[in-house]
Amino acid sequence: MNAVKSGRINKFDNLKGLAIFLMVLGHLTLFRGNDFIGFVRNFVFLFHLPVFFFVAGYFSKVGPDEPIKAFKRLFIPYIVFCVIWEIFNVYCLGEHPNSILFIHPGYMLWFLMSLFFMKMAVPIIDRLKYPIILAVIGSLLIGFIDSNILGISRTFCYLPIFILGFKYKDYRERFIDKFPIVEDDSFAITIAVITLIISVVLALNFNHDIISMKHMYGDEYLMEMICRAMVIFVSAVNVVVLTRFMTNREIILTQMGLNSLTVYLLHPYAIKIAKALAEPYLKNHIKITIAFIFIGAFAITYLLSRNIFTKALNKLLDLVYKVLCIE
Numbered sequence: 137m138n139a140v141k142s143g144r145i146n147k148f149d150n151l152k153g154l155a156i157f158l159m160v161l162g163h164l165t166l167f168r169g170n171d172f173i174g175f176v177r178n179f180v181f182l183f184h185l186p187v188f189f190f191v192a193g194y195f196s197k198v199g200p201d202e203p204i205k206a207f208k209r210l211f212i213p214y215i216v217f218c219v220i221w222e223i224f225n226v227y228c229l230g231e232h233p234n235s236i237l238f239i240h241p242g243y244m245l246w247f248l249m250s251l252f253f254m255k256m257a258v259p260i261i262d263r264l265k266y267p268i269i270l271a272v273i274g275s276l277l278i279g280f281i282d283s284n285i286l287g288i289s290r291t292f293c294y295l296p297i298f299i300l301g302f303k304y305k306d307y308r309e310r311f312i313d314k315f316p317i318v319e320d321d322s323f324a325i326t327i328a329v330i331t332l333i334i335s336v337v338l339a340l341n342f343n344h345d346i347i348s349m350k351h352m353y354g355d356e357y358l359m360e361m362i363c364r365a366m367v368i369f370v371s372a373v374n375v376v377v378l379t380r381f382m383t384n385r386e387i388i389l390t391q392m393g394l395n396s397l398t399v400y401l402l403h404p405y406a407i408k409i410a411k412a413l414a415e416p417y418l419k420n421h422i423k424i425t426i427a428f429i430f431i432g433a434f435a436i437t438y439l440l441s442r443n444i445f446t447k448a449l450n451k452l453l454d455l456v457y458k459v460l461c462i463e
Contacts (some may be wrong), residue, residue, distance in 0.1 A: 144394070146384050148191050153389030154378070155187035156396040156441075160403050161433035163244070167411050170422055173429065178339035181347045185247070186371035187378065188396075189294045192251055193301025198262050206255035208462055214241070214248040216456055217401055221245065224405060239285050243404045246287030253291050254298045261299055268303070271296040275368060276361050279353040293349040293364070297372050304379075328377045334370055342367070388438075395441040398449050406436045 158180040165177040196202070221242035225231045234240065241249060261267045271292075278292040300307070317323050338347065345351045346363045353360045392399065410432055418425045439445075457463075 146386050146390050147379070147382050148194065149391075149393035150382050150384075150387060150389040151187050151378060151393065152191055152396040153391070153393030153437075153441075154382075155184040155191075156392055156399045156403075157389070157433060157437045158184035159188075159400065160407070160437050161429065163403070163407055164410075164429045164433050164436075167414075167418075167425070167429065173426065174344070175339050176429075178342060178344055178347045179335060181344070182335050182339065182367070182371050183374055183378070185290075185294060186297045186375045188247070189251070189254070189298040190301035190304075190372075190375040190379070192254070193298035194304055196255060196258050196298075196302050198259050202258065203256060206252055208457065210248050210252040210255065212456060212460070212462070213397075213401065213453060214245055214252065216453065217245055217248075218242050221404070224408075229408065236285075241287065244400075246290065247400070250287040250291040250294065251298075253286075253288075254295060257295075258302065261302060267299045268296050271299050272365070272368060275349075276364060279349075279361060279364060280357070282352045284350060289352070290348075290350050293368065296368055297375060300372055300375070324377070324380050327373070328381065331370065331373045331377055335374060338366065338370060392437055392441040395443065395446045398446040399437055399440040401449065402440050402445060403436055406440060410436065 162177050162180040162184060165173045165180075215238065218238055218241055222234055222237055225242065226233055234242065264270060275293045275296060278289055281289075283289045283292075312319055342363060346360065347367055349364055349367060414428055414432075418428060
């Protein structure tokens with residue numbers, strides 16, 4: 137198959153396809169808890185969000201049209217799906233209404249706001265001399281503030297990886313010039329194996345709050361800062377390794393990545409429905425639950441990545457744009 141289809145680079149669609157599958161898998165692990173499921177949850181969090189922010193950074197540009205594009209593609213869907221999730225939450229799940237709906241985003245919608253803030257900051261990032269170093273400092277310091285509103289905390293935490301994607305071409309060329317050995321396959325494989333082992337160790341030993349980086353530090357703030365720095369570093373290396381080895385061919389992940397935004401926006405509803413239907417059959421059956429989590433994650437990702445759902449989503453958003461008079 138062609139490596140590039142309709143102007144898209146399959147490598148990055150494949151990366152997003154893998155990331156969205158891991159995201160759905162990670163969210164399905166919230167269905168039940170045991171040591172293995174907890175490990176899976178921690179492990180995938182070292183990959184899926186870093187990949188999304190890296191790819192988003194890679195394709196970010198500095199230009200006069202970029203702010204309005206970010207507003208249209210990220211901020212408007214955020215508002216629309218905050219409302220849809222609230223309706224679903226109240227009338228289908230019987231939950232209490234969210235009194236700070238747009239300030240404290242619904243299930244997983246913080247990602248859109250984080251990405252929106254990052255996109256808006258690109259012109260500033262582009263002018264900084266050491267943007268990644270400054271971003272890492274910011275990600276470590278934000279842990280002292282209770283800043284979960286609008287996804288601010290994780291915006292800072294994942295900003296270094298977004299910047300890595302934004303500067304990747306330039307950084308890669310400089311790094312190869314200084315250390316040509318990184319182009320050697322055996323060296324890259326060695327780094328991949330080492331990083332995989334470290335990821336497993338972190339997933340086994342760190343609690344989920346540390347790996348997800350969404351809560352402020354506790355009493356042992358110095359150790360938690362060190363742990364956060366380790367999570368950011370390992371996540372960044374994981375993304376670079378995946379980018380190095382991901383195929384540029386069209387594979388099953390390609391379609392998933394192509395329509396990853398659709399899967400992202402719709403999978404919370406699919407997960408809630410799947411959990412409600414499966415709950416009576418999975419009590420006290422941990423092996424069946426594990427199978428359900430993996431098979432269910434693939435099924436949800438595969439089905440929601442079909443073009444019919446993306447077309448329906450686009451029609452909904454186009455209607456909103458028309459009402460708001462946005463071109």
